[in-house]
Amino acid sequence: MRALMTTWLATVLLLCTSLAQADLTIDITRGNERATPIAVVPFADDGQSLPQDVAQIISDDLERSGYFAPLDREAMFAKPSSGDDVSFGDWQALDTRYLVVGRVSRTGGGVEIQYELMNVSGESRMLGEVITAGQDQMRAAAHRISDQIFEEITGIRGAFSTRIAYVTSQGVGDATAYQLFIADADGRNSQQVLSSDQPIMSPAWSPDGGKLAYVSFESGRPGIYVQEVASGRRARLTSFEGLNSAPAWSPDGRRLAMALSKDGQPDIYVMDIGSQNLQRITNSPSIETEPAWAPDGNSLIYTSDRSGGPQVYRQTLGGSPERITFTGNYNARARFAPDGESIFLIHGGANGYRVAKQDLESGRLVELGDAGQAESPSVAPNGTMVIFATQQGGNGVLGAVSADGRASFRLPAAQGDVREPAWSPFLN
Amino acid sequence: MQFKPYARTLAVAMSLAVMAGCSSTGGTQEGSMDGTAGSGGVGTGTAGSGQVSGSGLGEGAGQMAGSRIPEVRTIYFAYDSDAIRPEFQSVLESHANFLRSNPSASVVLQGHTDERGTREYNLALGERRAGAVERFLSVEGVSPSQVEVVSYGEERPAARGSNEEAYAQNRRVVFAY
Structure with a gap:
């Protein structure tokens, strides 16, 4: 009108x-004691440095949700990059329930990220996907992977790819x-x-x-x-x-x-x-x-x-x-x-x-x-x-x-x- | 093991995100649109002077009693209260006197609260505080057309800090001429 x-x-x-x-940075002030143990193994790369640590972004996302307690990298005995290389006994000994492995390789204009979500006690693969993304889209790609993993395990749609608006003064x-x-x-x-x-x-x-x-x-x-x-x-x-x-x-x-x-x-x-x-x-x-x-x-x-x-x-x-x-x-x-x-x-x-x-x-x-x-x-x-x-x-x-x-x-x-x-x- | 549709969604999402930051073509379009519609008096980004509406300063300033804007232009309130404290009645009366003597002068009553409580509710409380001053002026014979109320709630604190001293300085109404 x-x-x-x-x-x-x-x-x-x-x-x-x-x-x-x-x-904004993230400080975890209180972790959930009943959070599910998960291990996100550092993703293998082809030897060239990449702008983002995809596994770390996924691990941080999952920890922030309060649903998961990611295993420290120092505590990992092995760092497999594909489901076929996983020795489930190692991870069962660490009381890890789920395991995320993957690798990042460079393509023409960006990267290809392969990852798999493994059920440690069931000794089975729950998810396996390949994502291609530009190098400047790696954080977004990592959040998408977090969404997939979160939904696969909890049954709740992940919200890691969302955004927040805020006011500063x-x-x-x-x-x-x-x-x-x-x-x-x-x-x-x-x-x-x-x-x-x-x-x-x-x-x-x-x-x-x-x-x-x-x-x-x-x-x-x-x-x-x-x-x-x-x-x-x-x-x-x-x-x-x-x-x-x-x-x-x-x-x-x-x-x-x-x-x-x-x-x-x-x-x-x-x-x-x-x-x-x-x-x-x-x-x-x-x-x-x-x-x-x-x-x-x-x-x-x-x-x-x-x-x-x-x-x-x-x-x-x-x-x-x-x-x-x-x-x-x-x-x-x-x-x-x-x-x-x-x-x-x-x-x-x-x-x-x-x-x-x-x-x-x-x-x-x-x-x-x-x-x-x-x-x-x-x-x-x-x-x-x-x-x-x-x-x-x-x-x-x-x-x-x-x-x-x-x-x-x-x-x-x-x-x-x-x-x-x-x-x-x-x-x- | 295929994720191609996904990659496409991702690409679209990311390009949208990039566009959100800056659109150079949009910039010129917006500029010209703003130019043609500029009479609205809205003007973005140059808002600092927006609250100064009219001015009674020029005429008669310094010539007679009630001709100068009173120097005390801030009054303070008790916690959770819009009651005019007795010690500020004379301040309000001096502003009423000035406004009555200068019918072309106008004032914006800026209402403020301390930081406690939610922002939008505090915005409403700040308006209630400035409204109490407006009613006082009206009873004193000031024309409603000379007075505007703008609440800032807790958005423009005069003092920083989460202590009673800062709170007391922030619970205020400012006369902005």
Whole structure:
């Protein structure tokens, strides 16, 4: 309807003027004691050095998931590169359940990666595949292999080839610089999406992974913007008076839920992106914000302080609100697990704020991460991990915890604060 | 043992990823599109001055009482509160006086919170805080057209640190003329 939607703004200059990177490193803070022992043997090569250690990337992926405990390379007696060379007794003696072997060879323009997944106790081959990739695609190829291995053993689709969006800030006060980045799920390969001297907030992936919605204050006031990931093209979707906040894509990608205060206190609205028609979902004198869609697209959850402090409510479109959190005085910014049966949220208590999971049927809330300054939980598309923002040594860092709370890791940046992670959907 | 379709998917994915970084052809297209649509007042990347709307400084500055922008332009709040503290009432009254005396002046009330709690909820709390100041000014006879509220939540802290001293400096409303 409005010309704004078609008024694509120039960000490509912003995109290209900076080669800034903000790769994140991984520190495993708590391994899962019940993780399955696996050995990823260093892949053989043809004697020439390769830009990436494929086996190490796979091993790190599997360890980070919390499902697997990879064997140290120093503990490996033998380093076979093909299933035919595996002596199962060696690995049974090490209590290794699964074994990954492979080799990388150079081809014309890239590499060919052969790998096999072996069941050690069953003395059988579970997977065997060959992947060709450009040399600059070796990390991506390794993540694909991790996805295959993870799914073959656990039955759960791997999410190692997904990406995360996050916001960084450097400086304080008026001199603060804000940037929006996208990186691989392991924090590598970061690419700047947007840079501004005004705050950037609330990045949200479209369900097809092709676009990001976010809030930018670049006009001096908050507005909701939508940007194509591949082209960098962007448009301002909303600039109502007051808050333009917390965009959340509907599962069909055609609508955005958001918090607007144009009619007084912040309320939840749903905008049809094509027509820009607004549907008001809540109408109360309290704060309503932080909407998220149920996976079936029929209802929203959101934070409301109508009871005094922030609590999570659920409401079908056109229905009435139902409070769903009752444990403690601060429950906010909830996100659905992909199966829709539980939510992950920020739970505040005497020791600070942490990630918690609540089963929707029983209402039981389980604390997952350590108490501190946890914010902005975002669930992996396969539901196995939650990434969130927290603090470490006075700096904002990203943390992740497995959905069962048994494993956790941190993703600190080299400098500045990192926050508001958004885990992408499956991208293939 | 074949993985050819897979390799193709991978290649597409990777080329998309590369395109995400930079598209030189897109750059010129975007530039011209922005030029034609530039009247929207949106302007990316040059946002620093966006919050200065209008200026009452020029006329009458220094000529009479209520003609100068009051020097104290930040007031502070208690934890989880939007109540105007008694010690800041005189500050608000001086701004009300200035705005009444300078009908062409306008101010942006920037609401801020400390870092505790979730960002989007804090954005709403910051608006509530600035809204309390707006209501005070309105009661004092300031025209609503002179006042705009912009909440920054916890996004623009005045002080770093996870301690009460920093929190107290960050829970504030700033008068930005």
